[in-house]
Each structure stands twice: as structure tokens, then as C-alpha cells.
Amino acid sequence: MINLFGYRVSWTQLAWFGHRASGLGVLLFLFLHIVETSTVLLGPEVYDFTQTFYANLPAKIGEVLLMAALVYHSLNGLRVIVMDFWPASTIYYRPLTYGVIAATVVSMVPLGAIILTAYLPWG
């Protein structure tokens, strides 16, 4: 149990909310990504120019957040699939949920470092 703005919220409730929030976030980026990729039809100058929008620190932090959202949504989604198709795994509900959150955080350390390193002010 953690205290969030005066509400007692369990990690498993947060895992459920995180699944929705990360899903909606990735969908929003997908719409943006289709618009931005459409410039590839307008030739090299236009496309290469739109790609420069991503070559700065705020955009790279957004990229890390997108990656984290996708990694979390994937792992938690796999947990949903396992528990829906093998209901006996329900007894591991809690450890599986904590595992998903921990695996997301741990995998994002090297992935985040690879994406950010070249763009950090001291890098």
C-alpha cells in the first residue's frame, strides 16, 4: 500500500491504471508518428527536417517515456494474457505484478542510458 494524495492505493491498482495510461499514451504517439512519417512522401529535405524535431534533450526524454510505456504495457499485457488463459496463476497475482513493475524499471536503466547519453548537457 502506498499513500497517493491521501488515498491508500495498492501497487496492483496502480498496475491497472498504468496499463490504461501507457496504452493511451502510446496510441497518441502512434497518431503523431503517422503524421510525421507522412513527410517521407514529400522528399528527403522535408523528411530530414522533421526528424530534427527529435534530436534534442526534451524529445529524447519523451522517447525514454515512450519506451518505458511500451515496455510496461507489453510486460503487464503478458501478465494479463497468462492470468486470463491459465486462471490457476491467479495465486501469483501479487508477485507477478511486482515483477512487471520491477522488470520495467530495471530494463529502462540501460535503455534510457543508450537513448539519452549523447544528448545530456555534460555528454
Add this chain to the structure above:
Amino acid sequence: MTATTRRSRVIYTNPSRAARPKPEASGRERFWWYFMRFSGLALVFLALGHMFIMHVLVVLTGQQIDFAFVQSRWGTPFWRIYDLLLLVLALAHGVNGARIVIGDYVTHRTARGLLLSLLLAISAIWLVAGIAIIALFDPST
């Protein structure tokens, strides 16, 4: 019906408790329930693979994403089909998820109808646009 049996039944029909319970009746809603799980499984490989190639391998090999990169990538049918599959599955999976979220939180009938129609209309336009980009791009330009 005792509390114990009712409780165990709820856990059985919605074991993950992270998504909706499987619809009891066969039909459209049950199709979408299965679709979310099977497309989700495919997207774990397609979407994570895409992110890993574009944002990790590209950095580690010292390349960068520009027009020439897209030319060489979409010059091969494999990556075009990969990206087409990713686009269609991700959009369908995401839009169905958004539809379920809207259905859960927007209770006003008119507002819900308007939001759902808007979501469907925008998604259809973006889907056609996305397919057109992959299909129309000419790598020899």
C-alpha cells in the same frame, strides 16, 4: 449462493483483473476480447522489436534515421510488410482500448456517442493514411 462461491466465480471469469472479464456470450465483444490478447502477443514482438531497432540498435551502430535510412529499409519487402502489420495491429489494438476506456468513464449518452464516432472517424482516416504512406513510398526517389 454463498459469498465464497460467488467470489471464486468472479476470480475465474476475470482472473487478470487488469482488463475486462471475458464476455460470456459469443459475438462481437468476445471477438474483441480475444483480439486484444492475440494482437497484444504479436505486438510484444512487433512493437518492442521496432523500438529496439530504431532507438537502441540504430544508436549503438552509430547510424541515424533519415531519408536514406527509410529508403534502404523500405527497399526490402520484409520491412514493409513488418511495418504494415505493426501499423494495422497497433492501431486496431490501441483504438479498441481507447473505445473501452471511453465506455468506462463517459456515462453521458450523447457525449459518449459523439466521442466514439469521432474516435472511429479519426482512426479510419489515420489507418488509410498510414497504409498509403507505406504503399506509396518509392525507394528509388
